[in-house]
Amino acid sequence: MNVFRSLKYRNFKLFFYGQSISLIGTWMQKTAVSWLVYRVTGSALLLGLVSFASLIPSLVLSPYAGSVVDRHNRYKILVITQVVSMLQAGALAFLILFKVYNIPAIIGLSLLQGIINAFDITTRQAMMSEMVDNKEDLPNAIALNSTMTNIARIAGPAIAGIILSTFGEDACFFGNFISYVPVLTCLFMMKLNITVIPRAQKSIWLELQDGFKYVSGDRDLSSLIVMLTVSSLFVIPFNTLMPIFAKDIFSGDAKTFSWFESAAGLGSVISAVYLATLKTDKHIVKIMTIASFVFGVSVMLLGYAAKLPIALLFMTMTGIGMMAQTSTINTYIQTHAVPAMRARAISYYVMAYQGMIPVGSLLIGWLANSLGPRGAVCVEGVIGVLSTGLFVLYKRRQNINIPTAGKGRLRWLNA
Structure with a gap:
């Protein structure tokens, strides 16, 4: 099927299957940690603090x-x-096994x-282009990765819900531990020809400056990262509650x-499958704008959903x-960034996405204590809708399009 076309590449197929199992374990552990912390402490603030601790390194370390x-x-x-994870x-x-x-x-x-994820996520995203031989299939591989x-x-x-109620939290944590076996096995089976782009011997600090x-x-790229930053700080953390x-x-x-x-x-799967069917990234910014509006409205309505089925x-x-x-x-970043700067451009995506969520988790924990959980979630939805409107106004005012981004890259290359 056309939607699965990037699975014809052996390296990506191995990556896809191994990560699929590992990520199930990761979500089992994430669910168990959230439930355990709230069950033991009953504190929305501590719930936000755990999320903060797991994601804040992405804010600090991603550019590095x-x-x-x-x-x-x-x-x-x-x-x-993967080994350290x-x-x-x-x-x-073992900590939870011994209660x-x-x-x-x-x-x-x-x-x-x-800290591990700050390097792991950037590496996995930057490797996508190495696992797909035909670069026209890269958007499909990214969409399938998101689907996975x-x-x-x-x-x-x-x-996790079944295991938590049947066996307890420790079983979820051991499940995550075991899930790393298949991903490491698949990694060792891969045959990649990774080329490290030759460069002048610069200090890390100078390379950080070059990345920034x-x-x-690139005004297109930077405006999208700013949009993601706002969403990660003020909207996505609603899930903490x-x-x-x-x-x-x-x-x-x-x-x-x-x-x-x-x-x-x-x-998310419904959305990812739709994105995987796209044959071109021509309307990618328009899709992002519509999605941001849908996201904000949904969070706002979730805040005051009266019945459980409606909330779901x-x-x-x-x-x-x-x-x-x-x-x-x-x-957009993976298909538009120049190869020499791809990992650093992706690192800013990781920083804007994963790095801002922990700060937002603390904010919504504080907001929930002040307004209650329903009010806090509703406020986050309103911010999502307003930020989408401001993004649309900015794009119209600046009249920025994809060719402009290309010129921005040429200006950087000639600098």
Whole structure:
């Protein structure tokens, strides 16, 4: 089928299958950590703090990670990050097995995982072009990668909900630990010809400056990253409060919480499959704009949904909007950034996406304490709608289009 055309490449197929299993384990652990922290502490603020610890390294380290990935063999970096992630998952599993519900320790291990992810995510995204021989199939590979991620987002929480209520949190953590075996096996089976782009011996600091100049000098690229930054800071963190919605607002349990995560994952898969069918990225910015509006409206309506089925419907819509927004921005960067700067451009995407969410998680935790969880989620939805409107006005005023971005890249190359 045309939608799966990038799976004809052996390296991408191995990557796809290995990561599919590993990501299910990752979402199982993520669901279990959120449920465990809220069950033990009953604190929305601590719930936000755990999310903050797991993602804040992406804000600080992503530009540095981009420079490191551009300098070194991406395959070797990916193997190292997967091995260290497996060790981190094992440490967390044993901690919970012996019922050591030490919140500072859980936060510390979440911080370690965040540091690993700052390098791992940038490396995986930058390697996409190395695994797909025909660059015309790269947007399809990116969309399938997003589909894989979001299928795991459905399956992981759903499985976690069953395991949590049947066996307890420790089983979820051991499941994540074991899930790294297939991904490492697939990585060792890959045959990649990774070329490290030769460059003058510059310091990391100078390469960081080059990356910032390149990204800020391309107005199309920079405007999309700013849009993603606003969304990650003020809209995407609404998901932090879903354990409160499941347990307190809708009087549910761990299974109810898993339904919220799975509903968002279902919407994301619907969105990703649609993006995978696109034959061109010609209308990518327009799709991103529509998706951002859908995302904001859905979050706003979710805030005051009266019944659980209605809340799950709006949660599905948030998945459609958020997935299309983030994936289209990722696709634009991967297909428009010059090869010498691709990893650093991607690192700013990771910083804007993963890096701003932890700050937003703390903000919505504070906001929920002030306005209540429903009011906080509604406010985030309103911000999403307003930011989309401002983005549309900016694009119309500047009359920026894709050829302009090409000129921006030429200006950078000639500088």
